[in-house]
Amino acid sequence: MGLGNKLRLNSRMLHRRILYSSARSFTTTEGHRPTIVHKRSLDILHDPWFNKGTAFTMTERDRLDLRGLLPPSVMDSEQQIQRFMTDLKRLEEQARDGPSDPNALAKWRILNRLHDRNETMYYKVLIANIEEYAPIVYTPTVGLVCQNYSGLFRRPRGMYFSSEDRGEMMSMVYNWPAEQVDMIVVTDGSRILGLGDLGIHGIGISVGKLDLYVAAAGINPQRVLPVMIDVGTNNEKLLKDPLYLGLQQHRLENDEYIEVIDEFMEAVFTRWPHVIVQFEDFQSKWAFKLLQRYRSRYRMFNDDVQGTAGVAIAGLLGAVRAQGRPMLDFPKMKIVVAGAGSAGIGVLNTARKTMARMLGNTETAFESAQSQFWVVDAQGLITEGRDNIDPEALPFARKTKEMERQGLKEGASLVEVVREVKPDVLLGLSAVGGLFSKEVLEAMKGSTSTRPAIFAMSNPTKNAECTAQEAFSILGDNIIFASGSPFKNVDLGNGHVGHCNQGNNMYLFPGIGLGVLLSGTPIVSDGMLQAAAECLAAYMSEEEVLKGIIYPPISRIRDITKRIAAAVIKEAIEEDLVGGYREMDARELQKLNEEELMAYVENNMWSPEYPTLVYKDD
Ligand SMILES: NC(=O)C1=CN([C@@H]2O[C@H](COP(=O)(O)OP(=O)(O)OC[C@H]3O[C@@H](n4cnc5c(N)ncnc54)[C@H](O)[C@@H]3O)[C@@H](O)[C@H]2O)C=CC1
Ligand SMILES: CC(=O)C(=O)O
Numbered sequence: 125m126g127l128g129n130k131l132r133l134n135s136r137m138l139h140r141r142i143l144y145s146s147a148r149s150f151t152t153t154e155g156h157r158p159t160i161v162h163k164r165s166l167d168i169l170h171d172p173w174f175n176k177g178t179a180f181t182m183t184e185r186d187r188l189d190l191r192g193l194l195p196p197s198v199m200d201s202e203q204q205i206q207r208f209m210t211d212l213k214r215l216e217e218q219a220r221d222g223p224s225d226p227n228a229l230a231k232w233r234i235l236n237r238l239h240d241r242n243e244t245m246y247y248k249v250l251i252a253n254i255e256e257y258a259p260i261v262y263t264p265t266v267g268l269v270c271q272n273y274s275g276l277f278r279r280p281r282g283m284y285f286s287s288e289d290r291g292e293m294m295s296m297v298y299n300w301p302a303e304q305v306d307m308i309v310v311t312d313g314s315r316i317l318g319l320g321d322l323g324i325h326g327i328g329i330s331v332g333k334l335d336l337y338v339a340a341a342g343i344n345p346q347r348v349l350p351v352m353i354d355v356g357t358n359n360e361k362l363l364k365d366p367l368y369l370g371l372q373q374h375r376l377e378n379d380e381y382i383e384v385i386d387e388f389m390e391a392v393f394t395r396w397p398h399v400i401v402q403f404e405d406f407q408s409k410w411a412f413k414l415l416q417r418y419r420s421r422y423r424m425f426n427d428d429v430q431g432t433a434g435v436a437i438a439g440l441l442g443a444v445r446a447q448g449r450p451m452l453d454f455p456k457m458k459i460v461v462a463g464a465g466s467a468g469i470g471v472l473n474t475a476r477k478t479m480a481r482m483l484g485n486t487e488t489a490f491e492s493a494q495s496q497f498w499v500v501d502a503q504g505l506i507t508e509g510r511d512n513i514d515p516e517a518l519p520f521a522r523k524t525k526e527m528e529r530q531g532l533k534e535g536a537s538l539v540e541v542v543r544e545v546k547p548d549v550l551l552g553l554s555a556v557g558g559l560f561s562k563e564v565l566e567a568m569k570g571s572t573s574t575r576p577a578i579f580a581m582s583n584p585t586k587n588a589e590c591t592a593q594e595a596f597s598i599l600g601d602n603i604i605f606a607s608g609s610p611f612k613n614v615d616l617g618n619g620h621v622g623h624c625n626q627g628n629n630m631y632l633f634p635g636i637g638l639g640v641l642l643s644g645t646p647i648v649s650d651g652m653l654q655a656a657a658e659c660l661a662a663y664m665s666e667e668e669v670l671k672g673i674i675y676p677p678i679s680r681i682r683d684i685t686k687r688i689a690a691a692v693i694k695e696a697i698e699e700d701l702v703g704g705y706r707e708m709d710a711r712e713l714q715k716l717n718e719e720e721l722m723a724y725v726e727n728n729m730w731s732p733e734y735p736t737l738v739y740k741d742d
């Protein structure tokens with residue numbers, strides 16, 4: 125086509141567009157005649173001409189299949205602009221105020237915009253630069269994102285089920301455009317990282333975790349679904365904020381709460397019977413109950429309770445090996461745990477089980493294992509002398525008499541416990557930044573271990589029990605250090621470097637999810653979680669652990685995830701729970717040898733490559 129023709133065509137198109145847009149503005153300013161649209165659901169939200177975002181009224185949301193695709197609160201356009209402007213003005217403050225990378229939030233915005241525009245390119249960038257960008261799309265920056273979510277919210281991602289949707293969930297789940305969903309990460313926003321109740325803003329954590337599912341486990345991004353269940357919030361600041369996007373009511377409690385979660389589970393498993401649901405960042409009081417309620421009925425697991433436990437066990441076994449001792453010496457380790465919530469108790473239960481198994485799995489083995497732990501929570505050392513002890517913590521409450529002999533009593537402080545116990549390991553899952561104070565770390569100098577270990581596992585960075593710099597500068601380089609959010613290695617001078625490990629459940633949950641998906645198991649068993657943890661523990665070479673490197677660098681996350689998935693499938697085969705996946709039926713799967721199994725996993729991992737597209741009329 126000649127240049128003249130092209131220009132004429134372009135000017136005709138422009139003319140048509142002007143006509144069309146003036147027709148639109150005429151109808152909208154008139155206010156009575158509706159604008160006819162030929163699209164619904166996400167298509168309308170992604171169309172800048174028709175999208176109103178949070179301003180869609182509830183009747184419009186129902187008419188246009190939008191229910192659940194937006195946060196439940198309806199805003200008028202004034203409020204929308206106010207929210208946008210507040211956020212825009214805050215950018216400068218955040219740039220000074222953010223986590224260790226002052227530009228973290230700006231980087232998140234740029235990545236998020238790319239995510240909205242072009243998923244293939246987004247995941248290509250993320251996978252190729254995972255070390256640099258995991259701290260942006262995941263902890264610590266995702267914490268900051270959740271804290272500012274109402275301001276950052278542009279385009280919805282995922283689904284919102286709220287207590288206002290009771291009775292509607294079974295139908296609204298069909299508003300999600302994907303025919304198949306493999307992985308859901310759901311939160312109720314009640315305990316986001318160590319940041320507490322963030323209400324609807326918690327959806328950011330579901331999005332961040334699923335980013336890792338795609339990047340690390342190769343789950344197809346068209347088959348993931350981030351979910352926020354909005355049952356209200358007890359965060360007073362959000363309850364008073366006129367720009368908050370969630371329900372402005374206190375959290376539902378008791379049966380009312382369970383009924384909402386039940387309805388959600390029934391709805392998603394009815395539409396996608398093979399989906400896997402990862403529960404994320406539910407406050408402890410619900411985390412355990414919901415896990416018990418659903419784990420034998422649905423393909424689900426709780427990442428904070430079960431994923432964290434596996435990662436901690438792998439790290440603890442690494443810490444034993446780092447002393448030049450065999451893993452079987454694990455039951456001799458004295459471990460002080462600060463924090464008895466969903467994560468702390470999850471770790472304690474699994475660590476006790478692992479020790480007991482190593483000791484022969486008898487009743488005495490269990491008792492002996494139990495005596496290796498001292499648990500300190502917000503009220504201090506937990507002993508049997510405590511009133512109203514949390515039933516989950518009860519098995520770890522120390523005997524009063526025994527503690528007296530050790531010079532400790534109910535409620536003893538962390539520093540007192542560390543001084544008296546002289547533990548091999550000090551592990552924090554307390555969400556209290558700086559809990560491992562100078563005094564506590566000084567007390568760790570008395571550890572009877574040849575190489576004490578400090579696990580400051582709380583997230584995000586500002587909630588870490590101590591920084592790497594603090595641990596190494598007080599205790600020297602002969603320690604093992606791991607933290608939930610990443611720290612840079614510490615230069616200790618004289619060529620000595622303190623190695624920082626990232627002890628985060630991101631090393632396990634993607635592999636667990638992928639293994640469960642590809643095995644077709646109907647449940648996630650303890651054996652599968654154990655197999656995943658053992659696989660992670662065995663991943664590091666002797667040479668690496670002796671250097672204090674107990675977790676792989678995140679650049680190897682796709683490889684470790686593949687191996688963990690294979691270990692989970694193997695365990696599913698052993699437990700006779702495989703159901704197969706797509707054209708691989710259960711019998712075929714059972715016949716695969718080690719190498720074939722690994723190839724099967726690898727071949728089913730999605731990679732970000734552009735497919736060839738062909739247009740076909742309906
Ligand atoms: N690194 C990782 O992979 C993971 C880290 N976490 C982190 O663990 C932290 C806790 O999570 P949850 O157990 O679900 O929270 P939670 O709120 O249920 O539990 C916190 C526990 O810490 C205790 N605590 C509070 N103040 C304390 C103090 N001064 N001294 C000792 N204990 C104290 C509380 O009594 C409670 O037992 C969060 O920061 C979260 O980000 C959670 C899951 C995975
Ligand atoms: C890592 C994680 O799951 C948490 O901090 O809650």
Ligand SMILES: [Mg+2]
Binds near residue numbers: 317405427
């Ligand atoms: Mg979590």
